[in-house]
Amino acid sequence: xxxxxxxxxxxxxxxxxxxxxxxxxxxxxxxxxxxxxxxxxxxxxxxxxxxxxxxxxxxxxxxxxxxxxxxxxxxxxxxxxxxxxxxxxxxxxxxxxxxxxxxxxxxxxxxxxxxxxxxxxxxxxxxxxxxxxxxxxxxxxxxxxxxxxxxxxxxxxxxxxxxxxxxxxxxxxxxxxxxxxxxxxxxxxxxxxxxxxxxxxxxxxxxxxxxxxxxxxxxxxxxxxxxxxxxxxxxxxxxxxxxxxxxxxxxxxxxxxxxxxxxxxxxxx
Numbered sequence: 001x002x003x004x005x006x007x008x009x010x011x012x013x014x015x016x017x018x019x020x021x022x023x024x025x026x027x028x029x030x031x032x033x034x035x036x037x038x039x040x041x042x043x044x045x046x047x048x049x050x051x052x053x054x055x056x057x058x059x060x061x062x063x064x065x066x067x068x069x070x071x072x073x074x075x076x077x078x079x080x081x082x083x084x085x086x087x088x089x090x091x092x093x094x095x096x097x098x099x100x101x102x103x104x105x106x107x108x109x110x111x112x113x114x115x116x117x118x119x120x121x122x123x124x125x126x127x128x129x130x131x132x133x134x135x136x137x138x139x140x141x142x143x144x145x146x147x148x149x150x151x152x153x154x155x156x157x158x159x160x161x162x163x164x165x166x167x168x169x170x171x172x173x174x175x176x177x178x179x180x181x182x183x184x185x186x187x188x189x190x191x192x193x194x195x196x197x198x199x200x201x202x203x204x205x206x207x208x209x210x211x212x213x214x215x216x217x218x219x220x221x222x223x224x225x226x227x228x229x230x231x232x233x234x235x236x237x238x239x240x241x242x243x244x245x246x247x248x249x250x251x252x253x254x255x256x257x258x259x260x261x262x263x264x265x266x267x268x269x
Contacts (some may be wrong), residue, residue, distance in 0.1 A: 044199045085269035088114045092172035094260035102256035104236040108171040110143025111195035115152055115164035116182040117135035124160040129248045132228045140202045140228035143194040159184050162186035191263055199233030202226050205263045218266050223260035
């Protein structure tokens with residue numbers, strides 16, 4: 001065998017080895033790629049399943065929260081099959097045009113408070129011709145109602161008051177309203193609001209909304225004006241002058257003969 005033939009033989013063998021090695025390399029690469037793809041698909045599917053589980057868990061949690069919220073609202077509502085609810089609206093008509101002889105600049109009503117209580121007892125929070133409680137005194141002198149609400153909470157604990165609610169401060173003429181709950185055993189509603197600015201004057205209404213075995217559907221009642229008996233000021237903007245000892249709650253003398261406000265009770269349930 002001459003030198004040229006030997007050279008060609010060596011080259012041919014070398015090419016065969018290179019070709020075989022390349023073929024093996026490509027085959028292994030495809031296996032690796034397929035394995036990686038399968039693993040990636042598995043990971044994607046797993047991630048998708050986990051995301052779905054998370055979404056389902058979130059939905060269940062949201063549903064549970066919504067259900068709990070509804071149950072809480074129903075519990076706070078206090079109205080069972082025999083209970084009712086009324087929209088109570090303060091209609092403030094106090095103005096210079098309507099009450100030219102009894103008016104003051106900046107006239108307004110502080111946030112009103114309304115409550116329902118047991119039919120067979122006197123109002124547990126205030127009565128005319130009795131001394132004002134601390135809550136009533138603060139309400140009548142400053143318009144603040146926090147202490148009055150605390151007194152109402154105490155009466156709820158005793159079982160004498162059924163429910164209470166409050167409206168917003170309004171400059172007249174204007175209106176504000178809230179929702180009050182009652183039942184057949186607690187059908188009397190009382191409502192008060194400071195007449196401001198004033199020494200210790202307030203407006204009030206008291207009414208039984210269940211008469212002759214029927215609920216009154218809609219009624220509007222003129223508010224009466226009262227002196228809380230805790231400040232001796234005689235004019236709207238008199239300086240504070242505590243009445244000591246306290247006097248009793250009485251109808252306000254020298255007030256306008258024309259009502260300055262009214263309260264509307266509309267049954268909504």
